[in-house]
Amino acid sequence: xxxxxxxxxVAIGDSTTExxxxxxxxxxxxxxxxxxxxxxxxxxxxxxxANFAVRGLVTREIRLRQxxxxxxxxxxxxxxxxxxxxxxxxSFELAAIEADLLAMHRALVAQGAxxxxxxxPDLRPVMPIAALFDRRRRAYNDRVRSVCQQSGARLVDVDRxxxxxxxxxxxxxxxxxxxxxxxxxxxxxxxxxxxxxxAADWASPLPDRPEPTLRERLRAEARWGRRYLxxxxxxHARGRSSSDGQSxxxxxxxxxxxxxxxxxxxxAGFEPATKRL
Numbered sequence: 418x419x420x421x422x423x424x425x426x427v428a429i430g431d432s433t434t435e436x437x438x439x440x441x442x443x444x445x446x447x448x449x450x451x452x453x454x455x456x457x458x459x460x461x462x463x464x465x466x467a468n469f470a471v472r473g474l475v476t477r478e479i480r481l482r483q484x485x486x487x488x489x490x491x492x493x494x495x496x497x498x499x500x501x502x503x504x505x506x507x508s509f510e511l512a513a514i515e516a517d518l519l520a521m522h523r524a525l526v527a528q529g530a531x532x533x534x535x536x537x538p539d540l541r542p543v544m545p546i547a548a549l550f551d552r553r554r555r556a557y558n559d560r561v562r563s564v565c566q567q568s569g570a571r572l573v574d575v576d577r578x579x580x581x582x583x584x585x586x587x588x589x590x591x592x593x594x595x596x597x598x599x600x601x602x603x604x605x606x607x608x609x610x611x612x613x614x615x616a617a618d619w620a621s622p623l624p625d626r627p628e629p630t631l632r633e634r635l636r637a638e639a640r641w642g643r644r645y646l647x648x649x650x651x652x653h654a655r656g657r658s659s660s661d662g663q664s665x666x667x668x669x670x671x672x673x674x675x676x677x678x679x680x681x682x683x684x685a686g687f688e689p690a691t692k693r694l
Contacts, residue, residue: 422461423531423610425670426454427492429483429521432472434498435666438588439599446666449594450496452603457494458675460612467492468667475502480517483665488524490670495530496606497521497570500557501537501592504550511553515560522568532570533606536561538581544591545638546646573605578620585623589644 428434428450436448454466467490469483476499487495499521503514518534525532536558540547547554558576565572575581584591586598594602604619629637 423457423494425465425492426457426494427487427490428468428496429487430470430498431474431502434470435472437593439596449599449602453606454673456607456612458673463672463674465670466673467670469665471663476500476514476517480521484521492530495525496533498534504553509553511556518564522570526568535573536576538575542582543584543587571609573609580620580622583623
């Protein structure tokens with residue numbers, strides 16, 4: 418498996434690629450894509466990195482809005498992650514999603530990019546209501562595997578690893594990874610690239626912990642419903658999306674430097690991602 422050198426990384430996708438909910442300490446979000454950029458910079462010196470991700474977009478919107486600009490930057494590494502927002506919509510056109518994913522993969526691979534993506538884990542242990550769309554998720558994952566076989570993209574099959582369902586790797590909203598989850602995802606992608614110092618440890622289970630009591634679970638469900646589910650339902654009933662008014666996190670290639678003495682340097686003059694409304 419090729420391990421580079423990789424000098425130009427472009428990420429396209431939705432909120433998980435944008436980095437929700439992994440605070441960067443500057444009022445924005447970091448996420449696995451920024452963390453992967455750091456791993457690339459550590460391995461190869463200064464790289465160039467762009468991130469077109471915008472929260473709330475479905476796969477078709479990502480293809481129409483982000484693929485062209487990504488191709489124009491001619492990356493040698495690209496991540497293409499889309500689909501979670503499709504799962505949550507009343508209409509779910511799996512064939513169309515597959516066609517859009519395959520088109521994005523093939524276009525980037527044809528330019529010489531190594532394309533990376535991952536499957537979606539089973540969220541039922543994290544969010545019981547996810548049972549309503551788990552059949553969609555499993556069908557989607559099968560199509561992602563097929564797309565990768567056809568395009569030659571490298572797949573991190575998170576769905577095959579039980580740790581992906583551990584609630585301790587998910588944020589309070591239950592739709593986005595927390596900082597620990599984003600760190601694990603970045604390591605999985607770095608391993609798929611064959612970067613120095615990577616291993617399969619990212620998929621290791623967390624230590625056992627006591628199961629929450631029924632009362633604790635009921636309290637947690639009520640709190641989550643009040644803080645996240647009800648506002649989400651109201652927003653979509655009004656025809657609004659979390660993408661409204663949002664722009665790409667990092668729409669231009671900018672330098673990202675290696676860590677110096679164990680300190681993450683990142684890009685000079687870094688502008689943090691817009692804070693979620």
